[in-house]
Structures are given as structure tokens and as C-alpha cells.
Amino acid sequence: MEKFDLVIIGSGPGGAGAAFKARALGLTVCVVEKRDIGGTCLNRGCIPTKTLLHGADLLRETREGERYGVNAGDLRFDFPKLIEWKNTVVSSLRQNQSTALTKAGVTMVQGTARVEGPGKVSVHAAEGGETILEAAAILVASGTTPALLPIPGHDLPGVYTSDAFLEGDGLFPKQLTVIGGGVIAVEFAAAYSSFGSEVTLLVRSSLLSVMDREIGQTLALQLKKRGVVMYTKARPERIEAKDGALALTLTTEGSGEAKSVTVPADAVLMASGRTPDTNLFAPGCTPELTAKGFIKSDDNMMTSIPGIYVAGDISGGVQLAHAATAEGEYAAACIAAAVKGGVKKAAHAQVIPSCVYTTPEIACAGITAAEAAEKGIPAAAGKGVFGANGKAFLENQDRGFIKLVFHAESRALIGAQFFCNRATEIIPWAVQCIGDGTTAEQIERTVFPHPSICETIAAAVSDAVSRGGLKQG
Numbered sequence: 445m446e447k448f449d450l451v452i453i454g455s456g457p458g459g460a461g462a463a464f465k466a467r468a469l470g471l472t473v474c475v476v477e478k479r480d481i482g483g484t485c486l487n488r489g490c491i492p493t494k495t496l497l498h499g500a501d502l503l504r505e506t507r508e509g510e511r512y513g514v515n516a517g518d519l520r521f522d523f524p525k526l527i528e529w530k531n532t533v534v535s536s537l538r539q540n541q542s543t544a545l546t547k548a549g550v551t552m553v554q555g556t557a558r559v560e561g562p563g564k565v566s567v568h569a570a571e572g573g574e575t576i577l578e579a580a581a582i583l584v585a586s587g588t589t590p591a592l593l594p595i596p597g598h599d600l601p602g603v604y605t606s607d608a609f610l611e612g613d614g615l616f617p618k619q620l621t622v623i624g625g626g627v628i629a630v631e632f633a634a635a636y637s638s639f640g641s642e643v644t645l646l647v648r649s650s651l652l653s654v655m656d657r658e659i660g661q662t663l664a665l666q667l668k669k670r671g672v673v674m675y676t677k678a679r680p681e682r683i684e685a686k687d688g689a690l691a692l693t694l695t696t697e698g699s700g701e702a703k704s705v706t707v708p709a710d711a712v713l714m715a716s717g718r719t720p721d722t723n724l725f726a727p728g729c730t731p732e733l734t735a736k737g738f739i740k741s742d743d744n745m746m747t748s749i750p751g752i753y754v755a756g757d758i759s760g761g762v763q764l765a766h767a768a769t770a771e772g773e774y775a776a777a778c779i780a781a782a783v784k785g786g787v788k789k790a791a792h793a794q795v796i797p798s799c800v801y802t803t804p805e806i807a808c809a810g811i812t813a814a815e816a817a818e819k820g821i822p823a824a825a826g827k828g829v830f831g832a833n834g835k836a837f838l839e840n841q842d843r844g845f846i847k848l849v850f851h852a853e854s855r856a857l858i859g860a861q862f863f864c865n866r867a868t869e870i871i872p873w874a875v876q877c878i879g880d881g882t883t884a885e886q887i888e889r890t891v892f893p894h895p896s897i898c899e900t901i902a903a904a905v906s907d908a909v910s911r912g913g914l915k916q917g
């Protein structure tokens with residue numbers, strides 16, 4: 445029986461983040477993984493989608509290159525070639541991550557882990573055989589798996605989750621219907637409409653409904669311009685097999701009155717939610733779960749069972765890779781303090797950015813003006829538009845904006861919404877400002893480079909003062 449300070453179940457961003465941090469804090473660490481190193485993010489999530497989206501952007505930009513004197517003549521799109529590159533990216537990063545974990549001194553074990561009780565994990569290898577690991581602490585970072593909507597026909601051939609599109613040779617349907625209005629659904633709609641598929645998007649309420657309303661509205665206009673057919677306030681009723689293809693019947697109230705529509709499709713992608721992967725506890729050993737089946741934890745990421753901790757998507761927080769990494773690192777610091785004694789060498793991350801890799805990109809941090817109003821927080825918001833921004837204009841950026849939300853009394857930045865090129869690279873600025881309580885004056889004193897996308901931040905601050913009613917400091 446091998447003994448470790450910490451046994452981690454899952455090698456995604458949550459598990460890997462915890463493993464690196466725990467090693468840095470001097471713990472002996474073992475990571476158990478039943479599939480590929482890197483978890484959903486590397487193998488079936490962030491990395492493959494962003495590779496497809498990058499290919500889609502390149503294709504669209506080349507098609508639209510005429511204004512820059514770029515004429516590719518008989519432009520040809522070779523989907524299998526893009527998939528080959530996606531697979532190279534994924535396998536190279538997987539290898540690099542495996543090397544980094546081993547170099548950091550983490551013991552890697554391949555197999556399916558089961559928590560037998562505090563301090564004891566069994567591992568079952570695919571080829572048979574059981575290993576028992578002993579640990580001072582156990583961290584569960586087992587992630588989530590895609591959910592299928594239980595509508596009639598959900599199990600027909602041709603109905604897929606994101607896994608089928610992102611693993612192996614992927615899929616390139618001529619007619620693709622995507623169910624969902626969140627980040628995963630819109631990224632697929634954006635990529636496949638650029639590839640040339642006829643994309644239909646079914647959205648339950650509105651696009652990206654957890655973000656500032658104008659983001660969803662603007663994105664909807666852009667997707668429609670790129671040929672995506674969208675049904676809002678739509679409920680999928682059933683999927684049927686018809687003449688070698690699929691027919692999806694939905695009810696939509698998007699244009700007022702409820703009506704029933706049937707959409708033909710070669711493939712249906714269900715991108716409307718993910719299910720927690722908690723099937724890894726021995727009988728009588730499952731910690732307390734939330735109503736939605738995620739694992740509950742206290743302020744130190746410890747579950748209701750002492751010595752068993754949780755991090756990442758499975759903890760039911762924000763389902764993003766960087767949130768999982770931050771949570772894993774924090775959990776490792778809590779575990780190190782519990783196992784070795786001493787102070788906890790990390791704090792819980794306060795501001796987690798949310799990003800969407802459409803073109804232009806979308807990135808948000810903190811709260812929106814509407815959320816501030818709902819919570820009774822006195823706020824003043826400003827919006828910068830890109831009409832006079834040289835960089836955005838020369839790049840032919842589609843419509844976009846930057847919104848900043850300030851606390852009306854302290855004048856500190858409390859929220860930022862970016863809908864512009866490179867938004868995902870600029871958002872850490874807002875994350876830091878919100879975390880540090882940076883005020884409007886401090887931002888006004890910042891000199892932004894010219895020409896740049898981020899120059900419009902200054903316009904958003906001015907607008908918060910002139911139109912948003914932010915008092916001069």
C-alpha cells in the first residue's frame with residue numbers, strides 16, 4: 445500500500461492545479477486519472493474548441509481578405525486537416541502536462557479511483573487489478589460530463605454531445621442543430637457557420653443569459669449575419685429519424701405567439717448542461733451533495749467528510765478551467781495547512797473572469813449594471829464604443845463595446861464587460877482593478893497605448909462620468 449500526503453482524483457485543471465501547488469508546499473502527491481491527462485479542458489473542452497475556432501477565424505478572414513488585398517483564389521477548406529492539427533495540439537499539450545507533473549514530483553496512476561473512506565482510495569486499472577493508496581487527505585476533482593436532454597429521440601444516431609465533436613476525428617455535418625444558449629453552444633454555432641455548415645441554434649431564453657443583456661443581443665445579430673438561424677424562447681420537443689436524416693420539432697415563442705417548427709438536421713448537438721461525476725464513493729462514503737448533485741464543501745474546500753476535499757467543476761461553482769485551477773490551488777493550500785500545520789498559503793480567488801471565444805471575443809468580470817441594481821448596490825456605468833477606435837476600425841472589427849460599472853460612492857470598479865477583439869487578453873486588467881478596488885481616477889490616470897483596442901476603456905470611464913452620473917472624485 446503506497447502512502448501519500450495527498451491523493452487527487454482527476455487530472456483536469458482542478459486536479460493539476462492542486463497537484464502543482466501541493467508539491468510546491470512540500471506535500472507528497474499522487475494523481476489518479478481514468479482517462480487522458482488534462483481532463484475535459486485539454487481533451488474535450490477549452491483546447492479543442494479554441495483550435496476549431498482559430499481555424500474558423502482564419503478561414504473567414506481569408507474569405508473576407510479582399511479589402512486587405514488578400515485574394516486566396518480558389519479557397520479550399522480541408523476539415524480533416526484541421527482535425528489533424530487539433531489532435532496534434534491536444535496530444536502535444538497532454539504530453540507536456542504529463543512531463544510537467546512528473547518533473548514536479550507528482551506520482552501519476554492510471555485507473556478508476558474509488559474513495560473507500562477518509563485516507564483510503566482504491567484504483568482499478570482498465571486491464572484489471574486493484575491498487576490501494578493511503579493518504580492524509582483526498583481531493584476529488586472529478587469534473588462533469590455532458591448531459592443529454594431526456595426528450596424523445598435523444599438516443600438516436602446523429603444526436604451528440606460536445607465530446608463527439610471534439611474527440612478523435614470530430615464531425616462536420618452539412619446541417620447542424622445546436623441546443624443551448626450558453627458559451628459552448630455559441631462557440632460551436634460560430635465555428636461551424638464559418639466552416640460552411642447550415643447552423644440552427646435553439647435557445648431556451650436568450651443568448652448568454654447570465655451576462656450583460658446587450659452582449660447576447662449583439663452576438664445574436666452577428667450570428668444571424670453569418671447565417672445562423674436562431675430560435676429564442678425555444679423548447680425542443682422531440683427528434684425523429686426521417687429519410688436518412690433527423691427532424692427536430694421545437695416550440696418557440698421568440699416572435700410572440702407560440703408556434704411549432706420542425707428543423708431538418710444531419711446532426712444535433714446537445715450543449716445544454718453538464719452532469720457532476722460523483723459516482724466514485726464506496727457505499728456509505730458519499731459526502732453531502734447539493735440539490736443539483738454537486739459536492740458541498742466548507743470555506744476550506746473540505747466536504748462533509750473530514751479529510752476529503754473537493755475542487756473544480758464538481759464543487760458546483762463556476763464551470764471554467766481557470767476557476768477550477770484557482771480552486772485546486774486554494775484547496776491544496778488548505779490541505780497543506782491541515783496536514784503539515786502552519787498558515788494557509790493562499791486565499792480564495794474573488795474575481796473570476798468569464799470568456800467567450802467568438803469574433804469579436806467576449807470577456808466579463810465582476811457584476812453588470814443590472815446585477816448592481818438588483819442587489820441594491822449604488823452604481824454608475826459607462827460604455828465605450830469603437831467607432832473612433834483606429835485599431836478596431838483597421839481590423840474591421842464588427843460592432844462591439846466596453847462597459848465599466850463603478851460603485852457610485854467609492855468610485856471603485858466593480859464590473860467590466862468587454863465585447864471586442866482580444867477581450868480575453870484584456871480582461872485580467874479588469875480582474876485586477878476589481879480585486880484591488882481601483883477607482884475611476886486611477887483608471888483615468890492610466891495611459892493606454894495607441895492604437896489599441898484597450899484605448900476604449902478611457903472612453904467608457906468618461907461616459908460613466910458624463911452619462912452614467914458618476915460623481916467627479
Ligand SMILES: Cc1cc2nc3c(=O)[nH]c(=O)nc-3n(C[C@H](O)[C@H](O)[C@H](O)COP(=O)(O)OP(=O)(O)OC[C@H]3O[C@@H](n4cnc5c(N)ncnc54)[C@H](O)[C@@H]3O)c2cc1C
Nearest residue numbers: 454456457458478483484485489490557587756757764765
Ligand atoms: C466544449 C467545452 C469547451 C470549454 N471551453 C472552456 C474555455 O474555453 N475556457 C474555460 O475556462 N473553460 C472551458 N470549458 C470548461 C472546462 O473544460 C472545465 O471547467 C474544466 O475542465 C473543469 O476542470 P476540472 O478539473 O474540474 O474537471 P475536468 O477537466 O472534467 O477533469 C476531471 C478529470 O477527472 C477524471 N475522473 C473522473 N472520475 C474519476 C475517477 N473515478 N477516477 C479517476 N479519474 C477520474 C476525468 O477523467 C477527468 O479527466 C469548456 C468545457 C467544454 C465541455
